[in-house]
Amino acid sequence: MVRLTHTKIxxxxxxxxxxxxxxxxxxxxxDISSSLGVKNAAVHYHYSSKGDLxxxxxxxxxxxxxxxxxxxMTHGGSAxxxxxxxxxxxxxxxxxxxxxxxxxxxxxxxxSLPDTMKAETKLLMQETHHWLTRVLEVGLAQEEFQxxxxxxxxxxxxxxxxxxxxxxxxxxxxxxxxxxxxQLRAELMR
Amino acid sequence: MVRLTHTKIxxxxxxxxxxxxxxxxxxxxxDISSSLGVKNAAVHYHYSSKGDLxxxxxxxxxxxxxxxxxxxMTHGGSAxxxxxxxxxxxxxxxxxxxxxxxxxxxxxxxxSLPDTMKAETKLLMQETHHWLTRVLEVGLAQEEFQxxxxxxxxxxxxxxxxxxxxxxxxxxxxxxxxxxxxQLRAELMR
DNA sequence: GCGTAAACTTACTTACTAGTAAGTATTGAA
DNA sequence: TTCAATACTTACTAGTAAGTAAGTTTACGC
Numbered sequence: 001m002v003r004l005t006h007t008k009i010x011x012x013x014x015x016x017x018x019x020x021x022x023x024x025x026x027x028x029x030x031d032i033s034s035s036l037g038v039k040n041a042a043v044h045y046h047y048s049s050k051g052d053l054x055x056x057x058x059x060x061x062x063x064x065x066x067x068x069x070x071x072x073m074t075h076g077g078s079a080x081x082x083x084x085x086x087x088x089x090x091x092x093x094x095x096x097x098x099x100x101x102x103x104x105x106x107x108x109x110x111x112s113l114p115d116t117m118k119a120e121t122k123l124l125m126q127e128t129h130h131w132l133t134r135v136l137e138v139g140l141a142q143e144e145f146q147x148x149x150x151x152x153x154x155x156x157x158x159x160x161x162x163x164x165x166x167x168x169x170x171x172x173x174x175x176x177x178x179x180x181x182x183q184l185r186a187e188l189m190r
Numbered sequence: 191m192v193r194l195t196h197t198k199i200x201x202x203x204x205x206x207x208x209x210x211x212x213x214x215x216x217x218x219x220x221d222i223s224s225s226l227g228v229k230n231a232a233v234h235y236h237y238s239s240k241g242d243l244x245x246x247x248x249x250x251x252x253x254x255x256x257x258x259x260x261x262x263m264t265h266g267g268s269a270x271x272x273x274x275x276x277x278x279x280x281x282x283x284x285x286x287x288x289x290x291x292x293x294x295x296x297x298x299x300x301x302s303l304p305d306t307m308k309a310e311t312k313l314l315m316q317e318t319h320h321w322l323t324r325v326l327e328v329g330l331a332q333e334e335f336q337x338x339x340x341x342x343x344x345x346x347x348x349x350x351x352x353x354x355x356x357x358x359x360x361x362x363x364x365x366x367x368x369x370x371x372x373q374l375r376a377e378l379m380r
Numbered sequence: 381g382c383g384t385a386a387a388c389t390t391a392c393t394t395a396c397t398a399g400t401a402a403g404t405a406t407t408g409a410a
Numbered sequence: 411t412t413c414a415a416t417a418c419t420t421a422c423t424a425g426t427a428a429g430t431a432a433g434t435t436t437a438c439g440c
Contacts, residue, residue: 023298025216028427039389107357108213108298125361149373157351157370160358164350167297171315180347183339218397229419
């Protein structure tokens with residue numbers, strides 16, 4: 001018999017893929033189970049309701065963000081490195097299979113999400129916003145960046161632009177991100 | 191007996207509301223019929239399939255865009271007026287009930303849309319992009335605007351930012367749009 | 381080898397989805 | 411006055427959604 005113990009991890013990863021491809025209301029327990037070769041009830045065994053699964057998903061995104069940014073947030077570092085890392089990550093995730101930004105995928109279905117998921121999604125957004133704001137603040141202080149307005153507003157604008165571009169890319173099927181990131185870099189960097 | 195002849199129009203308008211609130215896969219024929227006080231089959235009478243309804247919806251958005259921009263596209267005019275009209279419309283639509291941008295609402299569910307809807311959505315995006323690009327071109331030539339990069343890339347960035355902001359606003363429940371539009375204006379206008 | 385817990389499957393339920401077939405009321409034209 | 415089209419309703423279908431109860435297999439500690 002082959003090992004099955006990592007089923008929970010596989011479920012979460014498949015759910016993540018499906019979320020970023022179809023939105024939270026766009027996939028079912030059956031979509032997950034059939035592609036993993038297990039039964040519907042196996043998914044319910046690990047995540048008793050779809051709300052539980054969704055909550056675990058958003059928590060995963062929060063942890064991922066935390067892991068990637070915690071060193072910068074506690075010890076500082078180059079703002080350019082952080083921003084370039086963000087751009088690179090976004091472009092990789094987007095080019096592979098046109099995955100949506102998690103926040104973008106959750107936003108459309110936001111009204112129908114259970115309250116626990118809403119709260120967790122709000123935290124994910126706040127933390128993402130907070131991190132990028134900090135990057136811009138540091139970049140401004142270290143004279144790596146230049147921009148008008150305050151860092152909080154500018155970081156939100158950048159996040160919104162990336163999120164929107166990843167969605168528009170699915171409609172137009174063209175590599176919109178490369179050009180827009182180049183332009184953003186040109187505007188931001190001295 | 192009260193007049194019912196305008197049922198088709200009411201169906202389309204309610205479907206538009208639901209699309210911008212929940213996405214295309216987030217509402218059912220029953221959601222429409224029950225809130226209009228008619229039966230499920232009445233919706234099917236006017237729009238035989240959900241794909242038909244969706245196609246009519248996207249066509250409606252295209253017509254709306256065309257009506258609002260045709261004078262500028264054929265006779266020219268002030269680029270600032272066009273841009274301010276766009277900002278004002280976006281802010282009104284967004285503040286009323288946190289409606290999503292149509293393209294944003296369609297993007298998440300894009301993969302599952304019927305081909306006819308995909309094609310029509312692509313046209314809506316192209317036409318929106320083409321209009322805003324023209325506005326930026328004219329604004330640049332008339333020295334109303336200033337920005338880096340080419341107008342096509344910049345207009346896409348603006349559209350993506352607006353779309354993303356309207357989504358993020360639902361998560362944070364805060365008036366993000368006003369600040370971001372102010373900032374965009376400050377960057378763009380001389 | 382025995383008991384127990386973890387990790388499932390089988391087989392089901394209830395609710396809701398898009399969609400349809402057949403019937404009914406209303407309207408306007410010939 | 412009849413005919414036919416329009417605009418529906420009633421009553422249904424097949425498919426799929428999330429969720430559950432009860433049984434089965436596997437691994438491990440004792």
